[in-house]
Amino acid sequence: MACREFYYLLPVLVLITVSLSLQIHGSKLSPDYYSRTCPKALSIVKEGVIAAIKNETRMGASLLRLHFHDCFVNGCDGSVLLDDNATFTGEKTALPNNGSIRGFGVVDHIKAELEKACPRVVSCADILAIAARDSVVYLGGPSWVVRLGRRDSLTANRTAANVFIPAPTLNLSALNSSFAVQGLSFKDMVALSGSHTIGFARCVSFRARIYNDTDINASFANSLKKKCPVSENNNVLQGLDYQTPFYFDNDYYGNLLVKKGLLHSDQELYNGNAADYLVKRFTKHSSDFFNDFATAMVKMGNIRPLTGKKGEIRVNCRKAD
Numbered sequence: 246m247a248c249r250e251f252y253y254l255l256p257v258l259v260l261i262t263v264s265l266s267l268q269i270h271g272s273k274l275s276p277d278y279y280s281r282t283c284p285k286a287l288s289i290v291k292e293g294v295i296a297a298i299k300n301e302t303r304m305g306a307s308l309l310r311l312h313f314h315d316c317f318v319n320g321c322d323g324s325v326l327l328d329d330n331a332t333f334t335g336e337k338t339a340l341p342n343n344g345s346i347r348g349f350g351v352v353d354h355i356k357a358e359l360e361k362a363c364p365r366v367v368s369c370a371d372i373l374a375i376a377a378r379d380s381v382v383y384l385g386g387p388s389w390v391v392r393l394g395r396r397d398s399l400t401a402n403r404t405a406a407n408v409f410i411p412a413p414t415l416n417l418s419a420l421n422s423s424f425a426v427q428g429l430s431f432k433d434m435v436a437l438s439g440s441h442t443i444g445f446a447r448c449v450s451f452r453a454r455i456y457n458d459t460d461i462n463a464s465f466a467n468s469l470k471k472k473c474p475v476s477e478n479n480n481v482l483q484g485l486d487y488q489t490p491f492y493f494d495n496d497y498y499g500n501l502l503v504k505k506g507l508l509h510s511d512q513e514l515y516n517g518n519a520a521d522y523l524v525k526r527f528t529k530h531s532s533d534f535f536n537d538f539a540t541a542m543v544k545m546g547n548i549r550p551l552t553g554k555k556g557e558i559r560v561n562c563r564k565a566d
């Protein structure tokens with residue numbers, strides 16, 4: 246290419262690069278978004294999260310998952326929090342959510358405290374992003390700087406929740422696709438799956454795996470069959486990390502190495518394919534997992550936020566005005 250043509254193209258290239266990096270890094274959001282308008286926002290959320298986990302340890306996992314289920318459906322916009330009513334159907338009864346997602350009372354409590362300190366300033370979507378980080382930290386995991394300034398949606402989409410939240414029956418390539426459509430990489434997918442080092446799944450979510458999968462430790466499967474019979478006990482809970490479901494460590498990956506992943510989707514990450522090396526690396530070097538997890542959480546939190554005049558700041562996280 247001749248020099249003259251190159252100089253002509255340079256500003257265009259710079260523009261493309263800048264706008265791409267704005268999209269990728271979600272620069273519309275910023276860590277100090279509330280530093281003047283609600284300086285206590287971060288400490289109020291943290292206090293609420295810690296009190297909730299002290300009352301019920303599992304709540305940390307439940308709050309982390311709420312942020313994920315929010316972000317994968319039309320971006321991190323608090324849509325998952327909207328209640329159904331006579332004229333509105335939200336996401337709470339979508340297949341991956343119904344009878345499964347929890348933590349709404351904790352979010353309500355935190356929101357009420359925020360409304361007392363700074364009315365109509367802090368969004369419900371941001372509460373979820375901060376609560377996810379504070380939960381992980383409290384349970385022993387890595388920390389990261391949460392970018393803020395998301396606004397809340399006026400609506401929700403149950404069909405989109407059914408389409409975009411990955412099911413535990415997915416294979417490796419379908420898992421990769423479901424993260425790729427959100428702008429998340431294969432490595433992000435493997436690292437974020439490490440969330441399953443905490444929390445619980447219902448029998449109905451892992452039944453097909455323990456009865457039909459072959460890549461499962463036989464005595465592990467047999468002990469689970471006692472808890473989770475072929476056609477009963479749908480709601481009986483089992484730790485996703487069978488050893489330390491209340492502690493954010495890297496055991497999730499070690500479990501996969503010995504075929505003790507609880508969900509079919511978990512074990513897909515160690516099945517002789519492209520994710521094996523990451524699972525081995527995260528098992529061997531917890532700090533690699535923590536670093537990649539924190540990076541991926543920031544990326545997930547940047548998925549299509551509503552900013553500027555879009556959406557609103559809800560007063561009640563369960564209802565759009």
Ligand code: HEM
Pocket residue numbers: 303305306307308309310313344345346347411412413414415420434437438440441443444445446447448449450485508510
């Ligand atoms: C890779 C695809 C994923 C699939 C297929 C998946 C699927 C599931 C399923 C089926 C459950 C149990 C639900 C139930 O039986 O009630 C669950 C629980 C959980 N998931 Fe995932 N998940 C995925 C990724 C993620 C990500 C990216 C995060 C967070 C960033 C996450 C966080 C959690 C947590 C913390 C729990 C436990 C919640 C609790 O105990 O209340 N998951 N997941």
Ligand SMILES: *[C@@H]1O[C@H](CO)[C@@H](O)[C@H](O)[C@H]1NC(C)=O
Pocket residue numbers: 297300301
């Ligand atoms: C504490 O946790 C229990 C469940 O273990 C729940 O029923 C109760 O509402 C929680 N209390 C508060 C104040 O969050």
Ligand SMILES: *[C@@H]1O[C@H](CO)[C@@H](O)[C@H](O)[C@H]1NC(C)=O
Pocket residue numbers: 338339343344
């Ligand atoms: C959600 O779960 C409830 C209780 O298990 C059930 O009655 C209802 O039909 C479910 N809703 C949908 C949309 O699946």
Ligand SMILES: *[C@@H]1O[C@H](CO)[C@@H](O)[C@H](O)[C@H]1NC(C)=O
Pocket residue numbers: 402403404405408
């Ligand atoms: C809801 O999501 C589905 C699946 O992505 C999409 O086809 C549909 O147009 C959405 N509905 C609305 C009202 O945006």
Ligand SMILES: *[C@@H]1O[C@H](CO)[C@@H](O)[C@H](O)[C@H]1NC(C)=O
Pocket residue numbers: 416417418419
């Ligand atoms: C993964 O699942 C998808 C969707 O069900 C299917 O089309 C594909 O063939 C599967 N891939 C492999 C390698 O099994």
Ligand SMILES: *[C@@H]1O[C@H](CO)[C@@H](O)[C@H](O)[C@H]1NC(C)=O
Pocket residue numbers: 418421422425431519
């Ligand atoms: C994951 O999906 C992306 C986007 O479709 C693709 O480029 C990449 O090769 C896939 N990676 C693996 C390991 O399947």
Ligand SMILES: *[C@@H]1O[C@H](CO)[C@@H](O)[C@H](O)[C@H]1NC(C)=O
Pocket residue numbers: 452453454456457475
């Ligand atoms: C196991 O697979 C068979 C054949 O696909 C199916 O009929 C059965 O319902 C599956 N069992 C469970 C517990 O999912």
Ligand SMILES: *[C@@H]1O[C@H](CO)[C@@H](O)[C@H](O)[C@H]1NC(C)=O
Pocket residue numbers: 462463464465503
């Ligand atoms: C399955 O797990 C049991 C109990 O931890 C262990 O004793 C056994 O060696 C494992 N089986 C295989 C094939 O690894």
Ligand SMILES: *[C@@H]1O[C@H](CO)[C@@H](O)[C@H](O)[C@H]1NC(C)=O
Pocket residue numbers: 327328329330331332333399400563564565566
């Ligand atoms: C039903 O919920 C929607 C979404 O939160 C809200 O916009 C609407 O005002 C609610 N309707 C009633 C009667 O509360």
